[in-house]
Amino acid sequence: MGFRYLPMTESDKLxxxxxxxxxxxxxxxSDIPEEIRFKGELNVKPAKNEYxxxxxxxxxxxxxxxxKDYTSYLGAGVYDHYIPSVVDHVIxxxxxxxxxxxxxxxxxxxxLQAIFEFQTMxxxxxxxxxxxxxxxxxxTALGEAVNLTAAHTKRxxxxxxNAIHPESRGVVKTYATGQHVEVVEIDHKDGLTDLEALExxxxxxxxxxxxxxxxxxxxxxxxxxxxxxxxSNKKAMMVVSSNPLALGYLTPxxxxxxxxxxxxxxxxxxxxxxxxxxxxxxxxxKKLMRxxxxxxxxxxxxxxxxxxxxxxxxxxxxxxxxxxxxxxxCSNQALNALASSVAMSSIGKHGLKKMAKLNMKKARYAKQQxxxxxxxxxxxxxFFNEFVIQLNKTVSEVNEALLTKGIVGGxxxxxxxxxxxxxxxxxxxxIRSKEEIDQLIKEVRDING
Numbered sequence: 001m002g003f004r005y006l007p008m009t010e011s012d013k014l015x016x017x018x019x020x021x022x023x024x025x026x027x028x029x030s031d032i033p034e035e036i037r038f039k040g041e042l043n044v045k046p047a048k049n050e051y052x053x054x055x056x057x058x059x060x061x062x063x064x065x066x067x068k069d070y071t072s073y074l075g076a077g078v079y080d081h082y083i084p085s086v087v088d089h090v091i092x093x094x095x096x097x098x099x100x101x102x103x104x105x106x107x108x109x110x111x112l113q114a115i116f117e118f119q120t121m122x123x124x125x126x127x128x129x130x131x132x133x134x135x136x137x138x139x140t141a142l143g144e145a146v147n148l149t150a151a152h153t154k155r156x157x158x159x160x161x162n163a164i165h166p167e168s169r170g171v172v173k174t175y176a177t178g179q180h181v182e183v184v185e186i187d188h189k190d191g192l193t194d195l196e197a198l199e200x201x202x203x204x205x206x207x208x209x210x211x212x213x214x215x216x217x218x219x220x221x222x223x224x225x226x227x228x229x230x231x232s233n234k235k236a237m238m239v240v241s242s243n244p245l246a247l248g249y250l251t252p253x254x255x256x257x258x259x260x261x262x263x264x265x266x267x268x269x270x271x272x273x274x275x276x277x278x279x280x281x282x283x284x285x286k287k288l289m290r291x292x293x294x295x296x297x298x299x300x301x302x303x304x305x306x307x308x309x310x311x312x313x314x315x316x317x318x319x320x321x322x323x324x325x326x327x328x329x330c331s332n333q334a335l336n337a338l339a340s341s342v343a344m345s346s347i348g349k350h351g352l353k354k355m356a357k358l359n360m361k362k363a364r365y366a367k368q369q370x371x372x373x374x375x376x377x378x379x380x381x382x383f384f385n386e387f388v389i390q391l392n393k394t395v396s397e398v399n400e401a402l403l404t405k406g407i408v409g410g411x412x413x414x415x416x417x418x419x420x421x422x423x424x425x426x427x428x429x430x431i432r433s434k435e436e437i438d439q440l441i442k443e444v445r446d447i448n449g
Contacts, residue, residue, distance in 0.1 A: 065408060067272060071436045075386050075427025076216070076411035077138070077165050077264070078272045081245070082355070082431050084346040087269040091339050099334060102297075105310045112309035115334060116297045118281075118341040125247045126261040127254025128283035132294045134337040135280030138264030139168040142210070142241050143175030144282065144293045144327055145260045149208030149237045150181045152291060157182040157205045161193040163215035164241060166416040172210070181207070191219045191379030191388070199229055208237040208260075213253060214246055217413075217425065218363075218386025219379055223256035230257075243267060244281065246384045248356035260284045269343025270336050279336035289313065293327035358430035359385035362437065366428045369441045375448065378423065386427045388413065388420070392448050395424045401447040407440060 013025070022028060029037070048056065072080040091097060095110055102108030102115075115133045122131035135141040146158050160172060162185050169185070176183050186198045193211060202209070209230060213221045223240065230236050239260045240253040245267040247253075253261045266278040284292060290313065298312030347355060363385040370389050371377050378388040391398055395412035402409040414421040428437065 065403065067408075070403075070406050070408050071432065071440070072272075072408040073410050073426050073428060073432075073440060074408050075218075075429075076425055077167070077266075078275055078278075079267055079427060079429055080272060080431065081267050081429050083269050083271065084343055086346050087339050087342045090342045091335055096338055097335055101334075102311065105308070109309055111334065112297050112311070114338045114341055116299060116309050117345070118337045119297060121341065121344050122244070122265075122281045122283055125244050125252060126242065126258075126281075126283040127252030128258070128261055129286050130289055130292070130296070131281060131283040132292045133297050134265075134333045135262075135282055135294060136333060137276065137278045137280045138241060138262060138266075139165070139171040139280075140175075141262035141264075141280035141282045142168050142239070143171045145239045145262050146172050146181065146183075146208065146210060147175055147179050147327070148260065148288065148291055148293070149239060150176075150179055152288065153207040153235045153237065155205055155207035155235065156180060157184060158208045158210060159184050159186055159198060159201050159206055160210040161186050161188065161198075161212060161215065161221075163188040163191070163193050163217060163219070163221070164210060164212040165216050168212075168241065188215075188217070190381070191215075191217045192381055193221055193226075195222075195225055195229065198226070202229060202233055202236065204233070204235075206233060206236045208239050210239045210241065212241045213250070214243060214384040214386070217379060217388055218383040218427075220250065220382040220384065223251075223253060223258070227257045243384065245352070245356055245359065248352040249360065250356075250384070254283070259288065265337070265340035268340040268347075270339050277333060277336060279333040279340055355430050356384075359428070362430065362432055363387060363426075363428040365434070366426065366432075366437045366440070369437065370426075370444070373441060373445045375444065378420075385429060386425055389424050389426060389444075391422045391424060391444075394422055398424070398444065398447050402440075402443055405439075405443050407443060409444075 017023065017025070067080050096114070099108070099111045102111045105112060119131040119133060123129060135144065149158060150156055158176065158181060160169060160183055173183050184201055186201065187194050192215070198209065209226060211221050211223065211226055213223060215221050227238060230238050237259040238257060239262070240258045242253055242261055242263045244263055244265055261283045262281060264278050264280055270278055282292060282294070292313070295311050296313040297309055300308055300310055302308050344352065363383070367377050367387050376390040378390055395409070395414060399409035399412070410424040410426040413423040413425050
């Protein structure tokens with residue numbers, strides 16, 4: 001017996017055709033030349049009923065490796081962190097998951113307050129006075145930051161550290177191409193941005209310098225030294241891409257004089273979910289307030305003196321003239337921003353610092369154990385929760401063997417850095433137990449030979 005799961009009947013089709021004044025579906029496509037129309041049957045399986053379809057799709061999805069059944073040491077921008085159960089309860093409420101853009105503040109107070117709280121917490125974490133109402137993800141936020149530096153300084157060259165996430169660098173180059181901005185990459189040296197090379201490239205054409213903190217290798221970049229170099233170039237701006245969880249322990253970039261701080265809040269309340277969607281943040285100084293992409297939510301009072309929330313600043317093309325807009329970004333990640341806000345609120349200020357410290361302690365335990373079994377650990381600078389090990393075999397070979405043991409291994413750095421062939425970036429988060437870490441060490445030792 002077949003069950004319809006597409007609510008369309010033949011009578012529905014005929015009624016719609018009648019409304020638009022034609023007799024058949026073929027007539028609907030009459031403007032398409034006959035010789036280029038597809039004729040015959042598509043090479044797809046015959047339609048199944050709803051039960052059979054769900055059974056087949058479930059069987060396919062069960063082939064995926066998931067983080068409930070496997071322990072993961074794969075970071076590189078997307079992490080397996082603790083998510084308080086309250087997060088799903090809040091974001092599943094219909095008034096939040098159906099909300100889009102709060103154009104009418106009088107009926108969008110809940111949504112606006114949630115965004116306002118998100119802005120406030122991001123500003124506190126980054127040490128910046130202003131944060132916007134979220135971006136698509138960390139990479140696009142970084143692209144927007146680079147374009148802002150060029151627009152603000154009237155310069156057309158940016159220096160981007162090679163120790164920034166490779167995919168983020170790719171997004172930056174795409175964004176910069178449209179604005180005719182030259183992107184110059186600065187190589188890393190021993191896992192940190194080469195400051196001597198940076199100083200050589202720092203001339204009067206440079207709009208900004210872009211650093212990741214902690215960087216792609218997990219190392220903590222010396223932002224004070226970067227700022228010192230930039231002090232000799234009065235116009236060049238300092239852009240920092242930062243893991244917000246790490247800022248629960250590390251000195252925030254704003255205290256080093258960063259002009260713009262961006263990143264991704266996936267670490268707070270957002271599952272890995274196949275790499276997205278996530279939620280970017282964008283924090284900056286007051287002087288750049290009117291050049292922030294997206295919009296700002298502000299707190300005010302109504303005519304009765306009751307607290308309320310409004311869209312204070314909307315420098316995007318849906319609200320002002322397109323040629324005057326700071327960016328053509330036309331949406332945000334409100335639901336994911338809400339998830340991050342709920343997670344941060346639930347964990348709390350002291351809990352966030354404790355969570356960051358747990359990441360650091362467990363990563364250091366794992367690093368020490370690797371060293372004790374003779375697996376080289378590259379780079380010896382301070383790091384957060386990721387570090388690099390060097391293997392005797394290819395990373396793909398080791399990871400395939402680890403999967404058979406229920407472990408998702410680290411990231412293959414040889415994909416993006418030829419000089420780091422057979423090197424694995426290992427991420428250890430607060431939810432990994434000592435037993436799980438010890439199992440990883442044992443399995444890697446046995447596989448690596």
